[in-house]
Amino acid sequence: MTLETIVEACLPHFENERLGVPKYARFYNAIRDAIESGRLVAGDKLPSEQELSARLPASLGTLQKGLKALADDGIIVRQHGRGTFIRDQELRYEEIRVFRFLDQGRPLPLTLQGIGIRRVDLDGELAKFFERKECAVIERLVQVENEPWTFNAFYLPLGLAEELLEMAPGDFDGFSIHEYLHRSRQLLTSRFDHHLSAGEFSSAARRALKLDDQTTVGMQWQVHGYTREGKPATFQCFELQPGHRPIELKTQLDR
């Protein structure tokens, strides 16, 4: 019984007096959690609005409001006359990884090679972003398909990096930092600002990419990640070589 499964998954969110959380939001959270924990997977059909309102302590309209929000956020798809379905989370997941080189809208496979992790003192832009004087940085090389390698520095607060600081450079090969932060630290980065410019490579990038003396200018790409509440979470710098395939950014998700 899918109905039973959903009801079971939702009820805890309604039970205990979650102070101040509206019912439609509790339903929203319940569904997100169920997806998160794997109880719901892409393509699953949700019970009808009627069934849900009969079994959950919320009215039809309230649940509709929650369903609308889930649909707006691209978590479910509602189809008139058919039903409500869990959407393919593939794309959302790529968003979490931030680093997405797209080809015709589809994410491309990447190769990740760790260089190392260390603590760094911050100043200027980075200090302003984190509102701290110190943080951790993971340096990596990234390759998409057969393009030239790209240098990446991934900055994150020390509080989130404790376990990571124990890792060896090789452990970062193929390692998704955002996936780790999401899974182990419950960090969800939901908004990204991108800063892009052409400029000289940093010395760290020159070394890591083994650039010759001819190649001096490339593309600098900064990705500033914020939580849903607008707090700074992650800061990434990419340095791309000339001739590398373009990165594709969409200002709006297509649904």
Added chain:
Amino acid sequence: MTLETIVEACLPHFENERLGVPKYARFYNAIRDAIESGRLVAGDKLPSEQELSARLPASLGTLQKGLKALADDGIIVRQHGRGTFIRDQELRYEEIRVFRFLDQGRPLPLTLQGIGIRRVDLDGELAKFFERKECAVIERLVQVENEPWTFNAFYLPLGLAEELLEMAPGDFDGFSIHEYLHRSRQLLTSRFDHHLSAGEFSSAARRALKLDDQTTVGMQWQVHGYTREGKPATFQCFELQPGHRPIELKTQLDR
């Protein structure tokens, strides 16, 4: 009476049997139209939900649904306990212009200098985008604050460019193409894809920017504009010099 003004502006949308248009959408359209025509301007306060539902042939909940949609689209701001206000369309407007260099999220002033407009035969990427073999291109130089000049090629379908093709190069100085397309051709570009890479300057850009032989590599920025229905509308290429301030792109509007 602001109430009277709004009611007057809204009633026509409800009167004649607009087949199949939901009431909340009629209200949404009415408010958009009122802003479009200047009857409502930024900062104006809308009548309260109660007042509106008393004067319009729609229930409280229906109007709330319309108001929610307007707020979601960034057209109004709703403030608990205070009221509903028309949002500053300035930012939305900058979005329409596409070319927005931001500083701390605020748009920076630009200088635009026209080079000329002409018809061009398309192939490759451009032909694929427009699904045509010919279109118009406007070439311009753009400067933001005191940064180095940037070369810009603005491609658009011939059907939209008829009047523009009659214009002299100087007429494009300070001329906003998106504003023109919106005002005169009712073209609303609502979604943009950005493609960014580092690469060699085109010969057209080299000439226009008067680049020396040292400066060979810069940033290529393509902006693909689509209508609300997903049809291709405009295609822009920017070529930026090394050292130019970064462009800032947000994946999500903050409200």
Added chain:
DNA sequence: ACAAATTTGTACGTATGTATA
């Protein structure tokens, strides 16, 4: 500092329309 009025936010229950199976 407190109370009242205003305004949006949430919620309920019900009814009817419309697309799909």
Added chain:
DNA sequence: ATATACATACGTACAAATTTG
């Protein structure tokens, strides 16, 4: 044609934030 399921709509009630007296 019938049943199912989402979409729209109405009217009402109370909660919570803000402003006003």
